[in-house]
Amino acid sequence: MLRIPSQQHPLQVQLNHYLWRCVEQPQVEATLGFSDKGLEVSFTVHESDPLITATVQQEPMLMVCQDSAVELFLAFADTKEKATADFKPMLEQCLYLNIEINAAGICYAKHGHSRKNRTAFTPEQIASLGIKAQRQPEQKCWQISLCVPRELINELCGYAGFEHVFALNLYKISETAEHEHYVALNPINEEKPNFHLPQYFTLACAQDAE
Numbered sequence: 001m002l003r004i005p006s007q008q009h010p011l012q013v014q015l016n017h018y019l020w021r022c023v024e025q026p027q028v029e030a031t032l033g034f035s036d037k038g039l040e041v042s043f044t045v046h047e048s049d050p051l052i053t054a055t056v057q058q059e060p061m062l063m064v065c066q067d068s069a070v071e072l073f074l075a076f077a078d079t080k081e082k083a084t085a086d087f088k089p090m091l092e093q094c095l096y097l098n099i100e101i102n103a104a105g106i107c108y109a110k111h112g113h114s115r116k117n118r119t120a121f122t123p124e125q126i127a128s129l130g131i132k133a134q135r136q137p138e139q140k141c142w143q144i145s146l147c148v149p150r151e152l153i154n155e156l157c158g159y160a161g162f163e164h165v166f167a168l169n170l171y172k173i174s175e176t177a178e179h180e181h182y183v184a185l186n187p188i189n190e191e192k193p194n195f196h197l198p199q200y201f202t203l204a205c206a207q208d209a210e
Contacts, residue, residue: 001085001165002204007033007040015172015183020193022181028070028172030185034206038149039162043070045172048140050103051179057106061120067102068179070144071171074099075198076153076161083164089198091115094167095157096198103142105133111156115196128152163209167201 004011010033018025027046032039050068065071075089075096089096091114099121100108107126112118128151134143153161172183173195182193186202 002032002168002202003207003209004032004034004039004204005207007035009033010040010042013170013185015170015185017184017187019182019184019188022183023177024174024179024181026068026172026181026183028183030070030170032204034162035147038147038151038153039074040145040147041072041170042143042145043170043172044141044143045070045103046141047103048137050142051174051176052102052104054102054106055104057123057126059123061108062106064100064102064106064108065173065175067104067106067176068174069100069102069172071098071100071173071195072146072148073097073169073171073195073198073201074148074153075167075201076157077164077166080159080164083159083161083166085165085203087165087167087203089167089201091196091198094198096196097148097156098196099129099146099148100173101131101133101144101146103133103135103144105131105144107131125152162206165203165205165209167198168204169195169201171195
């Protein structure tokens with residue numbers, strides 16, 4: 001289980017599982033830490049020229065996974081009584097969120113219990129993530145930071161999800177054939193590309209959780 005500390009001393013992780021077809025293999029690091037507001041997440045991607053076609057946040061949301069994008073997936077038990085160390089996230093049996101952001105900071109985000117018929121984040125919910133994108137061409141990398149608000153999670157879960165055990169996975173992707181790659185924090189043992197599989201998420205909790 002990942003025990004996530006405060007944002008003052010965030011947990012640093014490497015995304016080093018290169019899955020399926022990887023024409024490119026960018027190096028990716030991320031940090032995770034809790035603040036009073038929520039779960040603070042940042043990605044650093046070592047790519048000198050990330051593919052960016054979506055440059056404006058719009059409705060309906062653009063599929064930024066075609067671009068060079070990072071992704072945060074979170075899963076929560078349907079009740080707080082089930083949000084324990086025995087939580088086993090599975091499709092149709094848990095709420096999960098996919099938050100996908102390209103190198104320009106354009107976001108695609110939905111929530112639901114399965115890959116189909118998911119509910120899109122509202123523009124206000126996307127704005128609440130406080131997404132910041134930064135390019136550092138001299139260092140041949142780019143960065144994304146965001147905060148998933150506790151208030152948003154409480155609203156979607158119906159309980160204080162970050163105060164209990166939940167699950168997550170972090171990804172880096174581009175589905176465009178010339179740059180295609182799939183990188184994950186936690187491995188996925190499937191034949192075809194699919195990030196929407198909560199059973200492969202890793203359990204997580206706040207470091208000070210009982």
